[in-house]
Amino acid sequence: MKSLILAINYFISLSDEDENLITKLFTRIHLPQDGYFLQEGNVCRHVAFIDQGLVRYFINNDGNERTMYFNKENEFVSNYQSFLSKTVSHVSIQALEPTTLYTISYENLQRLYSEIKEGERFGRLAVEEIYLAAMHQLNSLYTDTPTNRYQYFLTAFRELTQRIPQYYIASYVGIKPQSLSRIRKRISTGH
């Protein structure tokens, strides 16, 4: 769980006791490619940290699938909205590669927040990060053109362009794969 300890350590300093408790509170699981961390219609019962692999978030809009986000190794993954409010998730989270995760339940996360010395601080800073990502998406939906959204994808998920199928990238941008090809051509020729 070294990657997980390092990730928490990025936000707060951890004593040996803190590290021992973290090791106890998380459980290692494995998802095959295309396996689900969360399926639409269920409550999200866990937050997870990705040790290896890649997931996508998508929403099913009357049969029309929209990809909303991606998370890769060394990042946390959850529908924290469903997790917090214990309400049914409209979002599904699916592994795009064989994926290894460390998961923590709601009760254990509350223990992490309260029993680790700077646990609440970690919670505040981690939630601030996911809030910033959510707001970026929100502003982008209000104002960005598909070309802007694709350029943002290239910046935010640069290392992932080879790992994510083009039709999921098009779905994230909110256009058909053919339109994405046109944008890619236009960008590469500088027009």
Added chain:
Amino acid sequence: MKSLILAINYFISLSDEDENLITKLFTRIHLPQDGYFLQEGNVCRHVAFIDQGLVRYFINNDGNERTMYFNKENEFVSNYQSFLSKTVSHVSIQALEPTTLYTISYENLQRLYSEIKEGERFGRLAVEEIYLAAMHQLNSLYTDTPTNRYQYFLTAFRELTQRIPQYYIASYVGIKPQSLSRIRKRISTGH
């Protein structure tokens, strides 16, 4: 500042010392109707708590204004994204009524988080709340029809329907005022 103390007390318990510090960290300001708490192009330097009044959040999309959110008395208000990352805000926040606010600077908010006994816990819980509101908006933009969005407005901002001009409600829903009139008629006649 009793309303502010009560609002923080909703999340955490406060000692007399904590209350004294809070009173020192916030500053009372007043905005006239149509006055700005934050204007597009500036960094949001404060979080505020609304003692009296009402504000709207809007984004200017090439001259096309979209209303994103409302906050009223006893609620916190900020572009926390711009505030956290110290980047320029694309969102403006404007008073719809004469509005009295208690504001806190970035530095003072860090003091609140670290010097109040449960300050970090307050921060985590408050950020979780604004995160939930942001995610609701985000999911709604992906999936809701204008009628759904208006019905959500009626639920979430029920007490505000008389205080917000119809064209801002239409702008929040994402439609023209005439279309909102049609939706209202349809809902009231049950068709």
